Amino acid sequence: MKLKKLASGVTILAMSTLLLAACGGDKDKKDDKGTEASSSEVVKAESSESKADDTEKADKADDAAKDGDLKDGEYTLEEKNESNGYRTVFTIVVTDGKISESNYDNVNKDGESKINDDEYNKKMEEVAKTSPDKFIPALNKELVDKQDPKDIDTVTGATHSTDSFKEYATQLVEAAKKGDTTKIEVDNQVDK
Numbered sequence: 001m002k003l004k005k006l007a008s009g010v011t012i013l014a015m016s017t018l019l020l021a022a023c024g025g026d027k028d029k030k031d032d033k034g035t036e037a038s039s040s041e042v043v044k045a046e047s048s049e050s051k052a053d054d055t056e057k058a059d060k061a062d063d064a065a066k067d068g069d070l071k072d073g074e075y076t077l078e079e080k081n082e083s084n085g086y087r088t089v090f091t092i093v094v095t096d097g098k099i100s101e102s103n104y105d106n107v108n109k110d111g112e113s114k115i116n117d118d119e120y121n122k123k124m125e126e127v128a129k130t131s132p133d134k135f136i137p138a139l140n141k142e143l144v145d146k147q148d149p150k151d152i153d154t155v156t157g158a159t160h161s162t163d164s165f166k167e168y169a170t171q172l173v174e175a176a177k178k179g180d181t182t183k184i185e186v187d188n189q190v191d192k
Helices: 002-023 033-064 118-128 132-146 159-178
Strands: 073-078 087-095 098-107 183-188
Touching: 033 087, 073 159, 098 132, 118 132, 132 159, 132 183, 159 183
Parallel strands: 073 183
Antiparallel strands: 073 087, 087 098
């Protein structure tokens, strides 16, 4: 019995010491700056919480887009100018709040797809180990599968094309969130 009381007493003493150490501070070092620092820390903590709340809201908005928060319709984006003989044309179709079709392509002045340019595909395949006839359909499929441009993997050998695809897909998704079916025109003026 005495052993139990002794153990209880030691435990209470240890816990009290820890509690006092945690709550207490060195009073000799405490001055007005310490008080200001404490206030700043509170403001920083509140600011961090606010940023966390904003991040959480943005994540929820992204999740909502994934979960069918897009307005049904057809959303189109086109580049105004050709680069290397081609310009981007891109349309997504939203059905039941989700991207049901992605039609990204690069076309020449005659409206012919880069996918069908055998010479271009062959040359790019030799250098980059990929070509438009492979990566363009893959990017379109991935957008429909993943529903979020940020989740699309970069195609090795077609980094620039992937980045453009993701940027343009993001613009189309933003338009679909608003239900704005006005064609987006991108002035991609190339200096000669």
